[in-house]
Amino acid sequence: MDIIAGETLQIFFLGTSGALPSISRSLPCILLKWGSHDLIFDCGEGAQRQMMKARAGFSPEVIYITHWHADHFLGIIGLLQTMSFNGREQPLTIAGPDCVHEMVADIKRICRTRIGFPVESQKVRAGDILMYEGYSIRVFETDHGIPGVGYIFEENMRPGRFNRERAIELGIRPGPLFGKLQRGSPVTITVDGNERIITPEMVMGPMRPGRKVIYTGDTRPVLSELADIGEDADLLIHDATFDHQEVERAKEFMHATAAEAGIVAHTLRAARLALFHFSTRYTSTETHVADARVHFSGEILAPDDLTVIDIPFRNV
Ligand SMILES: [Zn+2]
Numbered sequence: 290m291d292i293i294a295g296e297t298l299q300i301f302f303l304g305t306s307g308a309l310p311s312i313s314r315s316l317p318c319i320l321l322k323w324g325s326h327d328l329i330f331d332c333g334e335g336a337q338r339q340m341m342k343a344r345a346g347f348s349p350e351v352i353y354i355t356h357w358h359a360d361h362f363l364g365i366i367g368l369l370q371t372m373s374f375n376g377r378e379q380p381l382t383i384a385g386p387d388c389v390h391e392m393v394a395d396i397k398r399i400c401r402t403r404i405g406f407p408v409e410s411q412k413v414r415a416g417d418i419l420m421y422e423g424y425s426i427r428v429f430e431t432d433h434g435i436p437g438v439g440y441i442f443e444e445n446m447r448p449g450r451f452n453r454e455r456a457i458e459l460g461i462r463p464g465p466l467f468g469k470l471q472r473g474s475p476v477t478i479t480v481d482g483n484e485r486i487i488t489p490e491m492v493m494g495p496m497r498p499g500r501k502v503i504y505t506g507d508t509r510p511v512l513s514e515l516a517d518i519g520e521d522a523d524l525l526i527h528d529a530t531f532d533h534q535e536v537e538r539a540k541e542f543m544h545a546t547a548a549e550a551g552i553v554a555h556t557l558r559a560a561r562l563a564l565f566h567f568s569t570r571y572t573s574t575e576t577h578v579a580d581a582r583v584h585f586s587g588e589i590l591a592p593d594d595l596t597v598i599d600i601p602f603r604n605v
């Protein structure tokens with residue numbers, strides 16, 4: 290059994306604009322920090338400066354690209370160069386759909402200067418589940434006119450609640466044996482001269498789901514792709530390039546409106562919805578939030594650049 294020792298889970302919205310940057314919004318880039326693991330989702334231009342401003346550190350293990358529109362990957366070049374000058378030696382993986390191997394080869398070629406650490410490319414396809422220690426990344430297909438995917442970060446199941454009273458009732462004294470049971474190992478105790486084995490199942494509640502974060506990248510709503518795998522997320526970060534007034538434009542350019550993002554969040558029973566990838570035509574996100582609110586009663590965020598949020602464990 291994989292035990293999660295209360296890792297922190299934070300989302301840094303490093304860049305929140307659509308295809309064009311504005312004075313206040315940089316190009317799409319999200320950093321997910323889980324414990325000591327840093328994962329980047331899309332890497333728009335200027336990503337490394339946004340990481341500096343957010344004091345986010347510079348140690349991504351993987352950069353996950355949703356699709357190969359330039360607003361989602363041009364930041365890789367600068368980030369590689371900055372990390373190389375900073376003396377990074379740790380390998381980096383750039384994962385993405387479609388032509389990821391060619392794109393990473395091109396990026397390395399453009400960099401010219403020698404990058405002082407290994408950079409690998411990894412091709413992902415819809416349906417893939419990439420397993421890591423303590424969490425997985427699921428890949429789903431998006432609908433944006435070019436090959437594209439979204440990603441679901443999901444922690445492994447975590448142990449159920451420890452029933453302290455029940456453990457004492459069974460004859461276990463508070464102390465190291467409690468911890469052993471909580472870590473999933475049986476313990477042997479002696480009660481009235483008889484040995485008794487207490488298994489974790491006798492004192493632990495049912496396993497609890499880990500936390501889940503979905504990032505769609507640019508896309509029309511893809512509820513059918515997310516059915517089953519996308520339900521009950523702690524956070525859904527959804528394309529909301531346009532407000533509801535521009536729904537026809539959203540269809541034409543294969544993006545989503547904030548209202549459509551609200552429908553997806555409601556249908557999938559997400560706890561929180563973060564609207565993302567705002568077009569520069571808007572100077573405020575009030576209409577976006579109001580549009581999403583029509584369909585979704587959970588918490589709605591319209592994050593500015595450098596917004597950081599914590600994803601706590603659910604109280605189950
Ligand atoms: Zn985009």
Ligand SMILES: [Zn+2]
Nearest residue numbers: 356358433507
């Ligand atoms: Zn795009």
